[in-house]
Amino acid sequence: MKKFQSLSKQEISRYQSERLKELLAHAIKNVPAYKDLDHELIRSASNPADSIQHFPILTKKYFNENSESYISNTADRSQLIANRTGGSTGEPTRFYLDRVTVEHFEAARWLGLSWSGIQIGDPSVMVWGSSIELSKNQSQIHQLKEVFLKNRTIISAYDLKEESIRKYLDQIHSFKPNYLYGYPSALALLAELMIRNNLRLRIKLNAVVTTAETLQPQQREVIETAFDCKVINEYGARDGGIIAYECPEGNMHISAKNCYLEVVDIHTKQPLGYNEKGLLLVTDLNNYSMPRIRYQLGDVVSLSDKPCGCGNHLPILGSLEGREDDVFVSRDGSYVHGNYFNQVMWNLESFSGYQLIQHTHEDVSLKLVKNVGSHDFERDEQVFRDEIMKKLGNIHLSISFVNEIPRSSSGKIRYAVREFPLVTTPTSVEKEKEFTTLNL
Structure with missing residues (x-):
């Protein structure tokens, strides 16, 4: 991925087209959900960007109701990795990944972190919550894995309290993290509690990484003030992988080696151009075991064609507005x-x-x-x-x-x-x- 980001825009675009062509051919041949599409119409399209337009937009509701039909006939079911979304906007989405896909997701995260000097294995403290229900024994095993395999510890985002602020800071000081990672709302609350009680960290953080919610400007400001370091925004989803990461120049670079993105009008579902805000459709270029083509993640974004001064040639996400469910009528x-x-x-x-x-x-x-x-x-x-x-x-x-x-x-x-x-x-x-x- 480090080599990939230094390719020219034309080379990156050509790579995406080749991978997309291969994935679409695999899907219509091996995935039951796509067997009734007009294969000849898809194959006769002038390029993969046109071919994919003949695939239907895949909503979470439809996928949940027909998920088995998206497992490829070529997949080794014994090696599939079950996962699900947190269900923060309704019913959780259950799906499968394979090892190749998971490793590409993780590589994209570490690539994005490396732009700000964070390396694999650097200690971190997460301000986090989880929808996964664990027994007491499972929870203890999970925490041991977090500390000893991932070099990170967790402060619960569920019950941050002002009277416990010194306990949180003691936990951070004891673990000596290189960076913090978590929800913008929880990190901003922790920062506000620190400022309100005139408390500062005794260690220097490399960065604070926000994810899973839309980062608001005022949240960025209070976090950077309290922790005296830059905020890095991560954009991803369990069912979409790491989609984009913020570089030191403040631009959100898309993980173009992993995913092909489209933006369509919220109502008509017609494709939109650069800087036009609409629904994001994600096609994972690596998951051949359970391909989800034109998967409607539920977020409202725009794409940008501007260059970035950081030297990174990966395309840029122009804006990240939040979820479709956040749109009022x-x-x-x-x-x-x-x-x-x-x-x-x-x-x-x-x-x-x-x-x-x-x-x-x-x-x-x-x-x-x-x-x-x-x-x-x-x-x-x-x-x-x-x-x-x-x-x-x-x-x-x-x-x-x-x-x-x-x-x-x-x-x-x-x-x-x-x-x-x-x-x-x-x-x-x-x-x-x-x-x-x-x-x-």
Whole structure:
């Protein structure tokens, strides 16, 4: 991968085309889920980028219902590695990987970390949660593996408390990590507790690595202030691998050796160009055991064609907005991404946390966590209310105050949640169903 990132853009593009061509040929020959596609139409396309357009977009729901049909006839089932997503946005997705795919995922992570001087085996402290249910014995074995095989220890992201802040710092000092790794929300909370109690680390970190949630600018700022080092953003998913990593220049470089990415319009599902925000589709170029082609990960992103001054020629992810479920629908039918409300909220000093939930087109609820020491609650609440109404229209908005925003089963915090599908009219639903049937 180090050699690959130094190739020219043309060489990287050519490599992707060759690998994509091989994968698509394998899928239509050996994967039951793709046996009914028009193989001749796919083969006759002028290039692999056109060929892949004849494959249907694969949603998580459809994959969950038909996962067995995506296992290749050539796969050695005894060697498949079972995995699943954390289920932070609903039902977990269960899938299989093979050893080759797993090692490519890990190589991509260590490549990204190496750009900031972090090497394999460097000690780290994770601020983390896990959806995997372990018995007491399994948990002890898991922790031993973490410490002795991976050289890392874990601080639970589930129950960070102000009264325990010195205990967390003692754990960090004792382990002497090169870097911290975890959820932006949990790391930002840890940083805020340190600042509030006028505490600093006695050791110098190389970096703090954030992952699994959308990193907000104010979170980056408070983390860098408290830990006196740079924040590196990692973008990946259990069911998508390491997709992009932040370089020292601040750009998110795509793991082009591992994956082929497409961005499509949220509603029409038509391909979008550079710098246009839409749904991300991921095709893993290494997993021949259970190929998932044009897999809709659920995130809203854009691709960029700009060069990077770091000397790395891997393509760049232009923006990372968050999940499709974070996109709200206004009364006039326009889309409003939850990131808009993030920007509003983090400029209000009265609140330290929030969660905005759109239950229907008309009903929205807002949970707010009051910031200790602030006296402008009513003013800032009104500002937030006005911005929500301005963007979403004449809705019914209920506001409540809570002590904290609950984490999902996987340990993440979801700030913006839409509880209904983007396509809600009967006609549209039927058309989508018909399209899916014809293509699958």
